[in-house]
Amino acid sequence: MTSPMSVPGSVGAHGLSRVELSLPADPQMLFLARMAAAAVATRAELSYEQVEDLRLAIDELCVALLGSRSGAGQIALLFQWDAEGTLDVVGTLVPDGDPSPSTNGKAPERTGPPLSYELSQRILDALVDDHGADAIGGVHRAWLRMRRQELSV
Numbered sequence: 001m002t003s004p005m006s007v008p009g010s011v012g013a014h015g016l017s018r019v020e021l022s023l024p025a026d027p028q029m030l031f032l033a034r035m036a037a038a039a040v041a042t043r044a045e046l047s048y049e050q051v052e053d054l055r056l057a058i059d060e061l062c063v064a065l066l067g068s069r070s071g072a073g074q075i076a077l078l079f080q081w082d083a084e085g086t087l088d089v090v091g092t093l094v095p096d097g098d099p100s101p102s103t104n105g106k107a108p109e110r111t112g113p114p115l116s117y118e119l120s121q122r123i124l125d126a127l128v129d130d131h132g133a134d135a136i137g138g139v140h141r142a143w144l145r146m147r148r149q150e151l152s153v
Helices: 027-043 048-066 117-127
Strands: 017-024 074-081 086-094 130-136 139-147
Touching: 017 027, 027 048, 027 074, 027 086, 048 074, 048 086, 048 117, 048 130, 048 139, 117 130
Parallel strands: none
Antiparallel strands: 017 074, 074 086, 086 139, 130 139
């Protein structure tokens, strides 16, 4: 699945702004995810510290998805934020050959998170407000949520 990156700040359904990015499942390409995360966090008006935290969190999210796999498939990232300052990121490891596994009309099988998620979980605990991971129909997903911090004067 290859989808171009949307224009940052483009408004989608329900008044949410969104950006989609798809990149090869290769750790050397994660700099693109960090760059996109920084641009989105700036558009969502997060603080400087939160922008930097999100860059680190995106790294962990992608590493959790990749585990020991590299080069097979794509990492698809969806960034969505609203006017209240809630930013959600969903990352999916899409295997080569079947970008959307068929469930044959049945609920997809849900399995545990990717193997490398435990270490990343501890790091994400310190960086974001909420996060999680699972695998549905053999497709690994991880997500995170960050809320804008109000600056005190």
